[in-house]
Amino acid sequence: MNTVSFRCTACGKCCNSPPLMSLPELFRHEGLFVGALAIRRAVSGAREMSVHTQAFDYTSLNRCPALGEDQRCSIHDRGKPAVCAVVPFDAEVPDGLQHAVLLNRNRSESYIGANCIVAGESTDHDVVVRDGRLVDNGYIDALARRREAARLDRHYWGGALLELLRRELSASNAVPAKGYLTLPLVPVLQIVAGVSTHCRIRCLAYIDSQIVLIDRMLVAALQRKNSRDRDATRELRSFNSTYARLRKQLERCAADSFTEIVDRERQRDFEAYLELDAGVAGSAESQESAAA
Ligand code: SF4
Numbered sequence: 535m536n537t538v539s540f541r542c543t544a545c546g547k548c549c550n551s552p553p554l555m556s557l558p559e560l561f562r563h564e565g566l567f568v569g570a571l572a573i574r575r576a577v578s579g580a581r582e583m584s585v586h587t588q589a590f591d592y593t594s595l596n597r598c599p600a601l602g603e604d605q606r607c608s609i610h611d612r613g614k615p616a617v618c619a620v621v622p623f624d625a626e627v628p629d630g631l632q633h634a635v636l637l638n639r640n641r642s643e644s645y646i647g648a649n650c651i652v653a654g655e656s657t658d659h660d661v662v663v664r665d666g667r668l669v670d671n672g673y674i675d676a677l678a679r680r681r682e683a684a685r686l687d688r689h690y691w692g693g694a695l696l697e698l699l700r701r702e703l704s705a706s707n708a709v710p711a712k713g714y715l716t717l718p719l720v721p722v723l724q725i726v727a728g729v730s731t732h733c734r735i736r737c738l739a740y741i742d743s744q745i746v747l748i749d750r751m752l753v754a755a756l757q758r759k760n761s762r763d764r765d766a767t768r769e770l771r772s773f774n775s776t777y778a779r780l781r782k783q784l785e786r787c788a789a790d791s792f793t794e795i796v797d798r799e800r801q802r803d804f805e806a807y808l809e810l811d812a813g814v815a816g817s818a819e820s821q822e823s824a825a826a
């Protein structure tokens with residue numbers, strides 16, 4: 535059965551964890567999501583690694599930080615992550631296997647009871663995969679956008695970071711054989727800050743937003759008094775001390791000390807990728823959050 539139908543009622547059931555996000559998306563929503571770098575071995579136990587950025591939160595909360603009390607996505611119309619626009623598909627899986635992705639999700643805890651995915655055709659749902667082929671143009675476009683966002687991340691900093699990691703981490707046990715090593719975005723920000731003065735100033739604004747957000751999350755965790763939060767609290771404290779150190783390091787850099795590293799055209803490309811035209815001093819969201 536390679537035909538699958540789908541209809542989202544926006545019940546919010548699958549918004550039970552912070553999503554994968556590209557670096558520009560994390561910058562865009564810096565006052566809402568804590569950004570993290572996830573490093574894993576490409577194949578379990580192998581030396582080769584892969585990296586991506588994602589949002590990080592307390593798993594005990596069992597919800598995405600953008601999910602409103604009404605179970606709706608609070609950023610649906612304000613640059614929702616591209617990975618959320620492809621739900622319930624998976625942009626990392628080839629198109630020819632998406633029917634299997636959907637049917638697997640239908641059996642997973644996050645979707646049970648939502649009745650949004652149906653094998654075959656249904657009068658209440660729209661066919662999204664017919665005979666193994668994607669037929670919904672909206673999802674075809676959304677998958678292309680998410681894959682492009684991932685490609686840009688690899689292009690602008692992922693490749694350089696993997697080179698660094700190969701030298702520093704491949705022989706160590708820091709990256710587990712299975713699962714992820716989660717780090718603050720520091721190594722990514724170091725690459726970004728080295729591109730141009732504009733990028734460095736944006737990184738400083740991002741760090742400030744993240745420190746404020748993490749402090750707020752730590753206070754909320756103290757009030758919750760949930761023993762399951764201890765590991766995440768330790769990680770978030772370490773995020774903040776690492777960000778404070780990086781902040782000092784970036785402040786010490788002369789304003790134009792990076793401009794010889796890459797040519798002006800590449801600087802402009804990089805700044806456009808980061809959506810820096812939207813405002814170097816940080817997003818409106820972060821300013822609102824800092825003022826809160
Ligand atoms: S569980 Fe299904 S219906 Fe509910 S928000 Fe997710 S995709 Fe939509």
Ligand code: SF4
Pocket residue numbers: 548549550551552553598599600601602606607608609610614615618
């Ligand atoms: S960003 Fe919105 S759509 Fe994505 S997981 Fe969070 S609440 Fe759900």
